[in-house]
Amino acid sequence: MELKAENITFSYHKNKPILKDISLSLNSNQIIGLMGDSGSGKSTLCKVMAGYITHYTGEVTIDGSAIDRKGFDPVQLIFQHPEKTMNPKWKMEKVLRESWIPPQELKDTFGLKDNWLTRWPSELSGGELQRFSILRALNPETKFIIADEISTMLDAVTQVQIWEALIKHCKANNIGILAVSHDKDLLDVICDDILYFNEINHL
Ligand SMILES: Nc1ncnc2c1ncn2[C@@H]1O[C@H](COP(=O)(O)OP(=O)(O)O)[C@@H](O)[C@H]1O
Ligand SMILES: [Mg+2]
Helix, strand or coil, X not given: CEEEEEEEEEEEECCEEXXXXXXXXXXXXXXXEEECCCCCCHHHHHHHHCCCCCCCEEXXXXXXXXXXXXXXXXXXXXXXXXXXXXXXXXXXXXXXXXXCCCCHHHHHHCCCCHHHCCCCHHHCCHHHHHHHHHHXXXXXXXXXXXXECCCXXXXXXXXXXXXXXXXHHHHHHCCEEEEECCCHHHHHHHCCEEEEHHHXXXX
16 A cells, blocks of 8 residues: 655645645555654645645545545654553543454563553553554554654663564554654664655645
């Protein structure tokens, strides 16, 4: 499968364009990196590609067809701050179950401990919460993952664990990854190719 963004143009305010004529594509068997300056519009592009922003011009397609965003979205966005994406009044078991019930083996791969499931989001660390948000995104209907600075706030050991588990699962299930980061060393290790945001944004 191929996820394609074509000629994406978008601005939050009329006289301040953020994205101009951006095109990129990735295949299911690829991990593509995206690097760029802070505030340049990377997260905005991620939101366009994952269907969070809809009033853009251009096209986002999978294998040439518009993406059905009504049911479970095959393009899943994982954010930098997992706590912002979770209902503070839901225990972790419910947070996860909202998407799917992962097999025990996959929970083990991500080092998810059973006793975390009965806790509130506020009772887990950032790294622990991020394991949940990644697992939640790995629903069997997911075809592409957009990982927006997902390990930026984690220590080096947790960062490696999380990326190894995510890449292993995506390779085995033919899920493509767009990995957004300002950490060139990380992208050099995990990516097949790296795109530079200022080179694909025609402002
Ligand atoms: N919801 C929003 N409304 C208005 N401006 C926004 C909004 N979200 C982000 N921006 C602005 O858009 C620009 C790009 O932000 P962002 O896409 O988060 O950049 P990056 O992820 O590359 O750091 C910034 O100037 C930011 O302040
Ligand atoms: Mg960002």
